[in-house]
Amino acid sequence: MTEVQLLNLLYLFFISNAMYFVGFVILIWLGFRFANNIYQNENADVLARIFATLFYVCVAILMTFNGLTGGTVLEAYTAQLADIGSSAAPRLQLAVDNIAGLGGPLSIFFSVLVLIMQLTLTWRKNN
Numbered sequence: 001m002t003e004v005q006l007l008n009l010l011y012l013f014f015i016s017n018a019m020y021f022v023g024f025v026i027l028i029w030l031g032f033r034f035a036n037n038i039y040q041n042e043n044a045d046v047l048a049r050i051f052a053t054l055f056y057v058c059v060a061i062l063m064t065f066n067g068l069t070g071g072t073v074l075e076a077y078t079a080q081l082a083d084i085g086s087s088a089a090p091r092l093q094l095a096v097d098n099i100a101g102l103g104g105p106l107s108i109f110f111s112v113l114v115l116i117m118q119l120t121l122t123w124r125k126n127n
Contacts, residue, residue, distance in 0.1 A: 071103025
């Protein structure tokens with residue numbers, strides 16, 4: 001493949017990956033709505049808390065997987081671009097190696113942090 005074809009496929013992947021991310025942002029917002037409603041309702045049913053917890057965990061796992069997939073694809077395309085001598089490869093390698101990059105430690109930490117915040121609101125007693 002040529003450099004243009006590889007970059008085109010990479011950018012097409014990033015478009016779909018970004019659309020998934022927007023979907024996860026909406027699901028995280030919905031999760032915080034669940035958590036806030038449970039927190040505000042002193043008589044919240046344990047079954048509602050369990051189902052909400054399952055929802056939060058699924059969203060966190062899927063969002064983390066989406067980021068890890070993005071990081072893997074970026075790494076694979078960067079390696080292919082480096083193999084053909086593309087000048088874009090060193091710049092993309094910086095994104096692959098960055099702590100805040102797709103699937104990096106910071107994005108995984110963010111997913112876990114959101115999950116902990118939602119679980120805290122869901123299971124903590126309202127004073």
